[in-house]
Amino acid sequence: MVFPNRKIVENIRREYPVGTRVELVRMHDKQAPPVGMTGTVLGVDDTASLLMHWDNGSGLNVIYGEDCVKKIPIVRTVCYGKTEEWYSREKAEEFFFQAILGSEGSEQSRYMKIYNELKMGLDFCTDGEDL
Numbered sequence: 366m367v368f369p370n371r372k373i374v375e376n377i378r379r380e381y382p383v384g385t386r387v388e389l390v391r392m393h394d395k396q397a398p399p400v401g402m403t404g405t406v407l408g409v410d411d412t413a414s415l416l417m418h419w420d421n422g423s424g425l426n427v428i429y430g431e432d433c434v435k436k437i438p439i440v441r442t443v444c445y446g447k448t449e450e451w452y453s454r455e456k457a458e459e460f461f462f463q464a465i466l467g468s469e470g471s472e473q474s475r476y477m478k479i480y481n482e483l484k485m486g487l488d489f490c491t492d493g494e495d496l
Contacts, residue, residue: 368412377415380436382406385406386437389419389427389433389434390434390435392425393431393432394425402423403437410426414427414429440453440454440490442489442490457483458483458484478493
């Protein structure tokens with residue numbers, strides 16, 4: 366087992382703040398969640414291990430130097446002044462596509478602008494108002 370120094374611990378804390386969403390790539394534990402399981406970082410301990418809440422209810426931590434996770438990218442949208450964070454671009458696209466279908470006029474234009482920005486791969490998409 367690798368015991369990281371204080372600088373490494375602080376770097377991990379900056380990289381994985383509380384609330385960061387991750388996906389499991391590899392974990393060396395018989396009780397590990399399945400590869401691909403997603404979860405939320407609850408904190409980082411003094412050994413640089415990620416304290417976890419997995420979506421399947423498991424609380425098994427990610428051990429620094431042993432296990433591997435990848436951050437799930439966040440997509441942010443701003444519509445009518447309200448900011449939303451999406452951990453799935455596909456869900457954001459579907460939401461705004463349905464909003465386009467259920468609206469018209471300037472409202473539809475707002476939703477269409479965000480939808481198009483999502484399709485272009487932008488991580489911050491806005492209706493262009495209130496900025």
